[in-house]
Amino acid sequence: MQTIIEPFRIKSVEPIYFTTPEERKAILKRAFYNPFLIKAKDVIIDLLTDSGTSAMSSNQWAGMMQGDESYAGSNSFFRFEKRIKNLTSMPKVIPTHQGRAAEKILFSIIGGKGKYIVSNTLFDTTRANIECSGAEGIDMLCEEGKHPSIPAPFKGNMDVSALKQFIKEKGSESISLCIITVTNNSGGGQPVSMQNIREVKEVCREHHIPLFIDACRFAENCYFIKLREEGFAERSVSSIATELFSYADGCTMSAKKDAFANIGGFLAMHDEELALQCRNLLIITEGFPTYGGLAGRDLEAIAIGLEEVMDENYLAYRIRSIEYLTQKLIAGGVPVMQPAGGHAVYLDAKDFLRHIPVHQYPGQALAAALYVEGGIRSVEIGSLMFGKYDCNGKLIPATMELVRLAIPRRVYTQSHIDYVAEVILKVFENREEIRGLRIIEEAPVLRHFTARFEWAEPAASLAY
Numbered sequence: 001m002q003t004i005i006e007p008f009r010i011k012s013v014e015p016i017y018f019t020t021p022e023e024r025k026a027i028l029k030r031a032f033y034n035p036f037l038i039k040a041k042d043v044i045i046d047l048l049t050d051s052g053t054s055a056m057s058s059n060q061w062a063g064m065m066q067g068d069e070s071y072a073g074s075n076s077f078f079r080f081e082k083r084i085k086n087l088t089s090m091p092k093v094i095p096t097h098q099g100r101a102a103e104k105i106l107f108s109i110i111g112g113k114g115k116y117i118v119s120n121t122l123f124d125t126t127r128a129n130i131e132c133s134g135a136e137g138i139d140m141l142c143e144e145g146k147h148p149s150i151p152a153p154f155k156g157n158m159d160v161s162a163l164k165q166f167i168k169e170k171g172s173e174s175i176s177l178c179i180i181t182v183t184n185n186s187g188g189g190q191p192v193s194m195q196n197i198r199e200v201k202e203v204c205r206e207h208h209i210p211l212f213i214d215a216c217r218f219a220e221n222c223y224f225i226k227l228r229e230e231g232f233a234e235r236s237v238s239s240i241a242t243e244l245f246s247y248a249d250g251c252t253m254s255a256k257k258d259a260f261a262n263i264g265g266f267l268a269m270h271d272e273e274l275a276l277q278c279r280n281l282l283i284i285t286e287g288f289p290t291y292g293g294l295a296g297r298d299l300e301a302i303a304i305g306l307e308e309v310m311d312e313n314y315l316a317y318r319i320r321s322i323e324y325l326t327q328k329l330i331a332g333g334v335p336v337m338q339p340a341g342g343h344a345v346y347l348d349a350k351d352f353l354r355h356i357p358v359h360q361y362p363g364q365a366l367a368a369a370l371y372v373e374g375g376i377r378s379v380e381i382g383s384l385m386f387g388k389y390d391c392n393g394k395l396i397p398a399t400m401e402l403v404r405l406a407i408p409r410r411v412y413t414q415s416h417i418d419y420v421a422e423v424i425l426k427v428f429e430n431r432e433e434i435r436g437l438r439i440i441e442e443a444p445v446l447r448h449f450t451a452r453f454e455w456a457e458p459a460a461s462l463a464y
């Protein structure tokens with residue numbers, strides 16, 4: 001059959017509340033033009049994030065009833081640990097309440113002033129935790145990953161020559177870790193090839209630099225490897241995952257993504273000494289090492305989710321549903337990141353809104369327009385999230401100005417996605433009506449979550 005259907009039936013539903021464009025204009029103004037500050041009930045289709053927003057399966061809900069809430073040594077922890085050991089072959093498994101808690105612990109130990117952490121692209125919380133420790137995070141994305149409209153199979157790859165050059169310049173002793181993000185969330189949800197991971201591993205091995213995987217979306221990445229990389233078509237996703245983790249010394253994971261959990265994360269590694277240090281810090285910040293900030297029922301949901309995500313019918317549907325929306329937008333001439341990524345569709349806001357200069361945050365302006373037009377909540381991934389100021393207070397822009405429409409797992413149906421496409425096409429038609437935004441208030445770190453804006457030029461009669 002040509003049609004790839006949702007490989008599940010819906011047993012429990014939540015209502016969506018509808019608003020008019022006029023109501024949404026007022027809501028957006030009250031939220032200072034920042035989608036993070038809009039109440040969820042005022043959103044029609046919520047594509048802010050795929051993190052923690054999955055629909056859990058009946059098996060996961062059943063597992064939650066089995067959650068063993070013992071403070072120490074709970075059965076749920078041992079099921080969780082066994083599943084992660086099976087997946088990663090890493091003997092040390094440390095639960096955390098979400099991905100950034102794993103990052104905080106890891107970088108507090110291996111970061112620090114004068115240290116570098118290198119990556120294909122660090123996610124915003126990863127970078128913030130590195131910088132918070134005093135270390136510097138360095139992105140080394142391959143050239144093709146920096147051009148949204150040029151399709152290539154593995155645009156998440158790390159630039160291996162840049163890595164070698166960096167090691168030559170700074171010396172391997174100053175590089176405490178290399179971390180590869182799969183898939184590359186900040187770079188369009190694009191996958192990393194097995195070949196690239198092997199090559200990076202080789203360089204790291206030669207220079208004694210540990211290699212970690214930021215594994216939030218490992219299953220989506222492995223499915224792309226199966227589809228796109230020579231020699232993997234006949235392999236199971238599970239065996240591809242085993243190989244992928246075999247090159248790593250450790251991993252961080254937010255279980256809110258590919259484990260279909262609403263909360264949770266973990267650190268896993270081979271190094272016993274590092275694990276001991278991590279556990280010592282875990283006890284201060286998260287909890288006892290057999291629960292690490294999670295309830296026993298969350299550990300159960302994660303263990304089951306990590307099995308379910310390997311189902312190739314699910315992964316085929318998942319990857320196809322992102323591709324479906326991407327193709328509809330391409331057919332309508334909308335500039336999008338190509339090819340489709342694993343968990344989200346990324347609009348190229350710089351190209352979409354050529355009349356808005358980068359310092360007026362075209363991505364944020366586009367996210368605002370999508371909300372007014374159709375009640376769709378999205379997120380800017382551009383100079384608001386990653387821009388920096390120079391010593392004169394001038395914005396140093398990010399490499400790309402993207403708007404991410406992240407699709408929650410197993411939540412929306414095809415008609416929801418058709419609606420999203422219709423809204424984006426309408427906004428594209430009216431794009432000249434969109435104005436730039438000016439920041440009126442911002443936090444010193446991770447400013448995109450709470451920054452407040454106003455329109456750069458007031459205008460009474462425009463659509464947005």
Ligand SMILES: Cc1ncc(COP(=O)(O)O)c(C=O)c1O
Binds near residue numbers: 123126185214256
């Ligand atoms: C690639 C990547 N790493 C780390 C994180 C942080 O995970 P959490 O939100 O669970 O703290 C995220 C979250 O979106 C992510 O996408």
